């Protein structure tokens with residue numbers, strides 16, 4: 078009797094999984110909370126998948142890989158077809174080795190070798206990555222390259238310090254925000270090497286610039302806007318102000334921005350001002366409340382994906398200023414308990430919805446409104 082029940086239940090579950098795979102009509106995007114790292118999973122209507130980055134390394138690697146794997150299971154996929162590592166910083170490649178133990182990864186894309194060798198990235202690139210790509214394939218991408226997908230156009234717009242030199246279809250207009258653009262100090266780090274993606278599904282368009290920094294944003298977006306506009310911007314560099322200049326944020330005119338910030342990473346007031354001041358913006362969703370924004374520069378709680386492990390009764394109004402370099406800072410508020418992703422479901426006509434899986438608050442953004 079019990080066995081029969083089990084068989085029937087398994088059969089129903091399998092049937093439901095098959096049905097959902099067959100019936101998928103949306104491009105689904107999971108912005109997984111990896112505590113101020115990046116892990117963004119795209120699943121196309123054909124069931125193909127692209128994961129951009131795999132969260133943090135070290136002690137957090139197993140935690141972040143498990144969080145990504147939860148999203149993989151939720152999407153009903155059994156492998157990752159394409160994995161993009163935006164750059165060789167630990168909050169982007171750190172969980173990759175652990176993740177590859179949980180789910181097969183068929184192809185790896187990156188910008189080439191690191192320009193900023195650090196012990197963890199050198200170890201990974203010399204010892205771990207060759208083993209992973211030996212079981213799959215590795216593609217070093219350059220601007221203009223495509224990730225091959227059915228029904229979705231995936232274009233690389235930045236990689237290895239180079240940016241797209243041609244205009245995407247319909248783009249190329251003069252970018253008015255370039256007039257007031259001021260360069261920051263040159264960025265010799267891996268951030269400036271980030272692989273940036275521009276994804277088009279019917280009328281729905283998304284940009285994911287990785288951790289591309291300010292001056293590269295200028296190279297990509299000035300004097301002409303080579304990308305055009307988007308419905309959704311996955312905010313660059315966790316919402317830090319060394320990225321997120323007006324030349325990219327305002328020129329892309331996102332209806333919605335989703336920020337993969339941490340409890341004390343990203344969301345500083347100067348970046349929040351530019352992001353919230355963006356023309357045509359309807360909402361910003363944040364993976365966390367950031368102490369660096371304080372409530373003054375954050376969004377309503379419904380739009381925040383995760384809390385702290387020890388949630389205080391009241392959150393600080395003022396932005397927290399870290400102590401000068403070299404002085405001891407108290408640890409960032411931890412979040413190692415249950416984590417919640419944002420799930421975006423987009424239709425061909427440009428209509429899309431965002432779900433905050435912590436509170437199930439859902440908002441739909443209709444095409445043409």
Ligand SMILES: [Zn+2]
Pocket residue numbers: 113114115166168169288314315
């Ligand atoms: Zn990062």
